[in-house]
Amino acid sequence: YVGNLSRDVTEALILQLFSQIGPCKNCKMIMDTAGNDPYCFVEFYEHRHAAAALAAMNGRKIMGKEVKVNWATTPSSQKKDTSSSTVVNTQRSQDHFHVFVGDLSPEITTEDIKAAFAPFGRISDARVVKDMATGKSKGYGFVSFFNKWDAENAIQQMGGQWLRGGLMRQTFSPFGQIMEIRVFPDKGYSFVR
Template identity: 65%
Template sequence: VMDDESHPKTLYVGNLSRDVTEILILQLFTQIGPCKSCKMITEHTSNDPYCFVEFFEHRDAAAALAAMNGRKILGKEVKVNWATTPSSQKKDTSNHFHVFVGDLSPEITTEDVKAAFAPFGKISDARVVKDMTTGKSKGYGFVSFYNKLDAENAILNMGGQWLGGRQIRTNWATRKPPAPKSSQDNGSKQLRFDDVVTQSSPQNCTVYCGGIQSGLTEHLMRQTFSPFGQIMEIRVFPEKGYSFIRFSSHDSAAHAIVSVNGTVIEGHIVKCFWGKETPDMAKNPQQQQQQQQQQQQYGQYVTNGWQVPSYSMYSQTWNQQGFGNASTEVWTSLQHLLLF
């Protein structure tokens, strides 16, 4: 059963210990939200078992993804991701080496990209990213190699090469670059994790949540945001209708933004985006220094240490190269369930 693309409800859970059962997976995942089904796949004798968990609600699935990816179940760290369409379920390429290919001419197809990169080694996957509505190329894509050395060579040798009428850019693929948001977008459109996670620095763990004109309390915010990770601090400004929620990790904050933005709380449609952390909230002196330097660049000091994001931030694309895979620290309150 395929989910509607923008609100998927099915998770892939891989790298399982052979002793894990469907019942155990359901016991763990229903702690986060009601599950519809769990299907265990064990037919490949050489590979580790994996399973698909389907939730009733997208936001529960998103919370489970944030909470469970990288956790140990029966001593093995599990990989959790959105389940993909049946055609690509056949091979798990998550541990292959992914190359980002940018500045593609509009007429360049997946086949062209494959052909251009084939000389460097065995390719496990390649695709040019298309716009869902128009079906046109977005001008970038990805190529995955089985072998790290092949990927390195491809990045070194293909950067600046001509493909069609343009010189292409290559780099390690960290996150997909955010899609530019159209100016009339009021922010209630479903945001995508891959876009949101790159729209603020990896040190930023703070979510701005606005639009709750009445009934805003710290308790309400804790209830709303605790499924997405460990909360370090909450500040509410009830008379202004907004609050700031600081998580222990950047990824938790990004999951929270994606899942809560545009939902209805206390009868109000809420807007979520990155809040701006000020130096006094940084976790160590070196980070404080970085943040102070950043702040001098922005020249924006703020009363009471918090700043409401301007919505022009939606259109700001971060330099794709600046981000490695930020390590995900995940929520600890499920730990007692996982230590068998």
């Protein structure tokens, strides 16, 4: 479910944005006659891509409006009442909490993000999103935790960290409060202040 859309948003634009995360089956735009904002449903082939889209796109601005992305309910409840379409979880996702990881340097792999986030708790899935055509990293990914508290803790601790810095942080934090970590992967050294 993608809501709070600008009236200028088209199905084609939504498909273009969301298919960067994973292959989309279809997109259905609902134009409300009562004058409310349009909303739409995006269907992915794979659950993990839908989960990544939810983590990546919720709260993002599309044409100047912050969109709301949520799990859609079953088709039977997609009535005129738009509030019914924002019911949260699907069964598969009830016990997973997704953390979006952005601004990754191109050499960061899925293994790297697993290693960096593993200390925060049990991970159900981790993935660097790759370009279908080139196989290169798109510079973002996601990590899914079984436990909500672990996910929130990871967001708090890792926000603004260099990912390789995340591993440094785990290694050096027992020795005192860390002010700054700077990693120079090409030179093979780091500074920890």
